[in-house]
Amino acid sequence: MEIVKKQIFSENSTRKMFLFSNLGISFGILLITVGGGWDITNHLLNKPETFFSLPHALLYSGVAIALIGTVLMFTIWLKFTEEKKSRYRLPVKIAIVGIFVLVGAGPIDFLWHTNFGLDGLLSPPHQTLLSGMFLCAIASMISILRYGQAHTAKSYSIHHFMVVLAMLPVWLVASGFLYSFSLPFSNTDYFDFNPEVYFAVVFATISMPFLTSAILILTSQLANYKFGILSINGIILLIINASNSIIPNPALVDTIPFYFLTVIPFIAADLILATTQRRAAIYAAGAIVASTFYFLYFPLVTHTYNEVIFDRLVSGSVTSNVYFEMMPVVFPIIIGPAIVLGVIGAIFAHKVFEKIHA
Amino acid sequence: MYFMMTVVILPDEYLSHEIVEPQPIQSTTLSANEISLGESFKIQIQIENKNDVADILITSVAFPEIQEIGDVVEIVSYDYTQSPRYIERGDKINSVYTKGGQITAQHPSIEAYSRNVPANTIYQMSVLITPQNTGIFELHIKTIAIPHTSDLSHYPYDGVLDYQDEFVTVHTVTVNP
Numbered sequence: 001m002e003i004v005k006k007q008i009f010s011e012n013s014t015r016k017m018f019l020f021s022n023l024g025i026s027f028g029i030l031l032i033t034v035g036g037g038w039d040i041t042n043h044l045l046n047k048p049e050t051f052f053s054l055p056h057a058l059l060y061s062g063v064a065i066a067l068i069g070t071v072l073m074f075t076i077w078l079k080f081t082e083e084k085k086s087r088y089r090l091p092v093k094i095a096i097v098g099i100f101v102l103v104g105a106g107p108i109d110f111l112w113h114t115n116f117g118l119d120g121l122l123s124p125p126h127q128t129l130l131s132g133m134f135l136c137a138i139a140s141m142i143s144i145l146r147y148g149q150a151h152t153a154k155s156y157s158i159h160h161f162m163v164v165l166a167m168l169p170v171w172l173v174a175s176g177f178l179y180s181f182s183l184p185f186s187n188t189d190y191f192d193f194n195p196e197v198y199f200a201v202v203f204a205t206i207s208m209p210f211l212t213s214a215i216l217i218l219t220s221q222l223a224n225y226k227f228g229i230l231s232i233n234g235i236i237l238l239i240i241n242a243s244n245s246i247i248p249n250p251a252l253v254d255t256i257p258f259y260f261l262t263v264i265p266f267i268a269a270d271l272i273l274a275t276t277q278r279r280a281a282i283y284a285a286g287a288i289v290a291s292t293f294y295f296l297y298f299p300l301v302t303h304t305y306n307e308v309i310f311d312r313l314v315s316g317s318v319t320s321n322v323y324f325e326m327m328p329v330v331f332p333i334i335i336g337p338a339i340v341l342g343v344i345g346a347i348f349a350h351k352v353f354e355k356i357h358a
Numbered sequence: 359m360y361f362m363m364t365v366v367i368l369p370d371e372y373l374s375h376e377i378v379e380p381q382p383i384q385s386t387t388l389s390a391n392e393i394s395l396g397e398s399f400k401i402q403i404q405i406e407n408k409n410d411v412a413d414i415l416i417t418s419v420a421f422p423e424i425q426e427i428g429d430v431v432e433i434v435s436y437d438y439t440q441s442p443r444y445i446e447r448g449d450k451i452n453s454v455y456t457k458g459g460q461i462t463a464q465h466p467s468i469e470a471y472s473r474n475v476p477a478n479t480i481y482q483m484s485v486l487i488t489p490q491n492t493g494i495f496e497l498h499i500k501t502i503a504i505p506h507t508s509d510l511s512h513y514p515y516d517g518v519l520d521y522q523d524e525f526v527t528v529h530t531v532t533v534n535p
Contacts, residue, residue: 045413046473049441251378258368264360295364313456315413316474317378318505324369331365 024069025140031062033172037244070099091142098135105129120186122193137169197307209290209338213345227274234266290342380412380503381510398488412475412503420467420498435484440471453522498526
């Protein structure tokens with residue numbers, strides 16, 4: 001008698017579960033970056049003397065969710081047909097390497113603390129953590145975008161909005177790398193890993209507008225230039241940054257209206273791309289969003305430029321004073337490079353877009 | 359219009375807001391002005407932060423007469439919000455109320471820290487000192503509030519300057535044989 005194997009799940013539901021596992025990884029990485037950003041502010045304002053804090057709880061919850069997501073992703077991938085396995089082989093491999101690096105960062109961090117005490121922002125354990133996070137975020141981004149490729153329609157669909165969840169963790173983790181090499185938060189009892197001040201300023205001036213443009217233009221391209229997707233991506237980043245870095249500091253709360261004015265250039269760029277996709281329009285949109293980086297990365301960017309402009313002690317209550325005092329000096333210098341890097345970021349976004357759709 | 363708002367109009371508006379001006383007031387009590395060698399004396403320090411919130415409040419008790427803290431100094435009570443920091447000779451410390459850059463500590467001290475200190479908050483610490491030699495045992499005590507936005511953001515306001523170029527109150531105890 002022939003035993004007929006019955007599928008418990010249809011192929012369609014298996015693919016949907018694969019998608020959800022990747023969304024879970026993205027969400028886990030998002031939690032880690034939100035917890036990490038909050039932790040930076042907590043250390044700046046409160047210098048906590050215990051490991052057990054709310055930011056750390058959020059961060060490690062994110063690690064657990066990303067780990068579960070990766071295990072599920074791999075398990076479901078094994079059930080795919082050969083054709084589907086081949087399509088998702090790359091992101092699965094990247095995710096597995098990423099989760100090993102991410103989870104491995106924990107013991108490295110523990111060993112570092114045991115031997116050298118508290119580590120600064122730029123340290124081997126933190127860079128290991130960021131590397132693992134970046135790989136996981138890239139993996140889930142590729143999977144989510146490849147899943148959505150078959151569903152992209154002219155009218156709005158859930159897959160357009162999934163582009164945001166795919167891109168946001170990548171943006172946040174990449175921003176974490178940029179902060180590591182531009183903020184003066186890495187001088188500890190045993191090691192001074194603070195970036196050299198002029199290097200930090202040049203690095204921030206080049207990398208931050210480039211990243212802003214690359215991410216937002218790519219977001220719009222992946223959503224078929226549907227109006228709103230670029231803006232939503234930018235607005236969510238503003239909300240996350242405000243929650244992490246502005247709201248916890250009572251002296252900065254009144255700068256929230258100033259901070260959220262950054263929405264205006266995002267919407268302007270979004271409108272341009274929704275109207276026309278000519279090369280000049282794409283470059284213009286990239287330049288517009290890139291020119292906002294000094295506002296987008298407020299308040300932490302204050303510490304980078306202060307090292308060169310004023311070299312003052314920037315405590316919580318005077319952060320906005322120092323930031324706004326620097327504005328007439330810093331902005332005229334950075335706007336030119338920001339526009340150029342915005343165009344370069346848009347070109348890079350197009351190349352990545354072609355690669356993802358290859 | 360957007361850049362006019364964000365680069366000119368709003369910065370001017372935010373810069374017109376008053377900056378916080380924390381004003382620490384320090385009071386100290388010595389248990390004895392004269393002791394015999396082998397005996398101990400206690401110094402009690404109380405700080406009240408007036409006027410405005412302070413991001414950080416630092417009270418420094420320095421000991422110019424000793425080479426290292428060791429068993430000479432012991433904190434017996436302490437309610438600042440952060441753990442004290444023990445400065446030894448040769449450590450890097452700030453000067454001129456954080457405006458003078460880093461210099462090398464010339465003698466040991468204890469720094470007590472509190473963070474996010476609302477106005478009208480009081481902290482105290484008591485230190486038990488057992489001098490190892492006879493003579494005049496000197497203590498330099500001062501408190502600094504950060505942001506250091508005025509001459510009232512440190513205490514004392516004038517008098518003796520220490521090697522960090524900061525004003526200190528000087529207390530002495532005679533140690534007899």
